[in-house]
Amino acid sequence: EKGGYPHFMLKEIYEEPQTLRNAITGRIKSKLPHFRELEKMGEDLTKIKGITVLACGTSYHAGLVFQRFVQDYAGIRAEIDVASEFRYRNLPLGEGDVVIAISQSGETADTLEGIRKARQSGAKVVSLTNVVGSTISRESDAVIYINAGPEIGVAATKTYVAQLAVLLLLGASLALNKRNPEVISQLVNEIEGLPTVFESVLASADEQCQRLAREYYQFRHFMYIGRGYSYPSALEGALKLKEISYIHASGYQAGELKHGPIALLDRDFPVFAIIPEDELKAKMLSNIMETRARDAKVVAICSESDREVSRAVNSRIEVPKVSAPLYPLVMSPYLQLFAYHVAVARGYDPDRPRNLAKSVTVE
Numbered sequence: 001e002k003g004g005y006p007h008f009m010l011k012e013i014y015e016e017p018q019t020l021r022n023a024i025t026g027r028i029k030s031k032l033p034h035f036r037e038l039e040k041m042g043e044d045l046t047k048i049k050g051i052t053v054l055a056c057g058t059s060y061h062a063g064l065v066f067q068r069f070v071q072d073y074a075g076i077r078a079e080i081d082v083a084s085e086f087r088y089r090n091l092p093l094g095e096g097d098v099v100i101a102i103s104q105s106g107e108t109a110d111t112l113e114g115i116r117k118a119r120q121s122g123a124k125v126v127s128l129t130n131v132v133g134s135t136i137s138r139e140s141d142a143v144i145y146i147n148a149g150p151e152i153g154v155a156a157t158k159t160y161v162a163q164l165a166v167l168l169l170l171g172a173s174l175a176l177n178k179r180n181p182e183v184i185s186q187l188v189n190e191i192e193g194l195p196t197v198f199e200s201v202l203a204s205a206d207e208q209c210q211r212l213a214r215e216y217y218q219f220r221h222f223m224y225i226g227r228g229y230s231y232p233s234a235l236e237g238a239l240k241l242k243e244i245s246y247i248h249a250s251g252y253q254a255g256e257l258k259h260g261p262i263a264l265l266d267r268d269f270p271v272f273a274i275i276p277e278d279e280l281k282a283k284m285l286s287n288i289m290e291t292r293a294r295d296a297k298v299v300a301i302c303s304e305s306d307r308e309v310s311r312a313v314n315s316r317i318e319v320p321k322v323s324a325p326l327y328p329l330v331m332s333p334y335l336q337l338f339a340y341h342v343a344v345a346r347g348y349d350p351d352r353p354r355n356l357a358k359s360v361t362v363e
């Protein structure tokens with residue numbers, strides 16, 4: 001049932017091109033994003049005052065990308081909180097507020113309670129889930145399915161990719177009455193091209209990540225850094241590594257290093273820098289220099305043929321060039337495969353990490 005792969009996690013990473021196709025299918029009409037599921041919300045969506053995103057773990061990281069995107073691109077004020085905090089915080093919500101709840105399983109207890117609280121306050125809840133008929137899907141005002149198919153590996157991989165693709169389309173659809181349709185259809189076109197981009201990425205990523213994993217699997221600590229759209233990737237890369245390889249890893253906004261975390265770094269504490277070709281690259285390069293000055297080894301994921309980055313780091317992986325909000329997508333398979341190969345090199349079963357469950361129905 002693993003289709004010839006040694007683990008479900010690897011199989012599911014290799015399914016990502018098809019997952020993306022399924023996530024996108026039916027969501028584009030006349031070259032523009034279209035969500036049939038949201039038609040019934042009509043007025044509520046054209047009069048949004050603000051968006052609040054609610055999620056846990058990897059779904060929260062997808063939410064961070066969406067929060068930034070919906071603000072940048074659709075000009076809608078957006079907040080985000082992990083569900084376990086949102087529930088116990090008094091965020092004023094009411095008519096005109098839309099809550100986007102993201103939960104792959106549709107059963108996460110904190111997210112569900114967050115939804116109940118949001119609806120009581122008068123906000124409308126749109127949930128994004130992979131499981132038809134799940135509790136969260138039944139308790140929301142509208143449901144968007146990510147159509148990723150069953151995911152057996154405990155660590156979220158293809159569902160994260162599907163969440164990101166659907167969330168970008170959703171963000172783009174919320175920009176429809178604010179932006180030039182030409183600009184939106186260009187972005188949509190790029191999103192439609194992602195399955196092909198992923199196919200070419202997966203043709204070489206596994207070998208590159210395995211090589212890197214062999215170099216780094218014995219370290220006890222790892223720091224992931226990024227800025228802008230790459231900050232969620234730093235968090236997600238660190239989460240994948242810690243949950244399946246049990247190596248201590250944390251993600252930081254690169255600009256925050258000098259406010260404390262840089263004190264940790266030395267030759268035994270490598271840094272994983274997410275540094276695509278975007279407007280923040282120069283700042284990231286200077287952060288990388290700061291870490292090199294502490295003798296920390298730096299692995300970078302950068303855009304292809306980036307000489308500046310390759311001169312500044314110890315090892316690197318190159319990803320295809322895409323528009324800034326799409327980088328969290330193309331970075332994902334590399335972060336997942338690196339964590340996978342480190343876990344395997346350390347002798348662990350990545351499909352069944354200790355202490356973790358696929359759906360977290362306890363609070």
Ligand code: F6R
Nearest residue numbers: 057058059103104105108155156
């Ligand atoms: C990490 C992972 C978890 C889940 C989190 C939320 O790989 O899978 O962090 O993302 O438990 O789960 P859902 O999305 O089902 O609400």
